[in-house]
Amino acid sequence: MASRPACPDRARRGGRLRTAAGVLGEVLLTLGAVLLLFLVWQLWWTDVVADRDQSGILAGLEDEWGEVDAERIAPRQDGPPPVPDVLGEDKVWGTMHVPKFDRDRFPLAEGVSLERVLNVKGAGHYPETALPGQVGNFSVAGHRNTYGRVFEGIARLEPGDPVVIETADAFYVYEVTESLIVDPSAAEVIAPTPGQPDIEPTEQMMTLTACHPMYSARERYIVHAEFAYWTIRDDGIPEALATDGSQQGDPDASAAAYSPSLLAAASGDDAETAGASPELGAASTAEPTWNTALSSSLAPKSVSREERI
């Protein structure tokens, strides 16, 4: 205390130092807060947005394709499977059903662009690879941790588990044969003959790719599956989707989600659900075509998900 009047210079310098330290501390705290917010955005908000986008897409497909008779088991078809109509780059042309996953189904689009397909629509088909039912290797990529995490349960798949592709006309049922962990550069896993790029394909294979380990992209988790059979969509659902217990509740849940009265009720709740930042919800609607479904799809989706768990 006594030194202050004696050395005013030193006191001033000390004060300035303290101010600088204070500003530095505040900058560091701010950086920490921004990093935390980034995690919240990446691990939670991208899921919220993607779930909403994807349920909008699914509702749109349901309108376009008509409902499947979930009470009926479609007979297996022996003939060659129809070749799906891939509508064009980045377009959704099918859905995937994997009974082992938590989500009963999600959209499947053409292409593997992160920004245009995987982050916003669901799973993506590697464009150079075969189509469902064709001889070759029908390969699909999907997120495992973020953006709706369609392949979150990929590590739970075991040999024999069904992976089903639904298109406007048919269900294609594949059965898992093996799971691998490879380097990101291992393009041979999606070669026409998986693992052997130089050999002409003879089998109808399928491959799923996702990042590995969780919350990292150091390696890739690969699941191979083999074509089992196909069914006509108008005949009902394939056996592979009916035998699973969790699938039983699904037709009711999806029917409820798409019924007009519920949609109307949901749009009222929507503002409440978006809560903290309604501007964001409006800003992030990705595709104008699905907009009508988007705005009201959040509430019914969360209900049906709770029922499944």
Place this chain on the structure above:
Amino acid sequence: MYAWMFRHLPGTLWVRIAITVLLLAVIIVALFGVVFPAIAPYMPFNDGLVETHGDAPAGP
């Protein structure tokens, strides 16, 4: 820094608190809506693709 900014906001204490909350909300919306989506492709944990020849995946 923040104390200095808070002192220079106009109005009574409650007005200043309201302005602060509003500013924070604007910053969070800007981060969620613009900044984070822009930097996400450079983050090393989203890419689940295997490398294809013609069509290199975006991001590391």
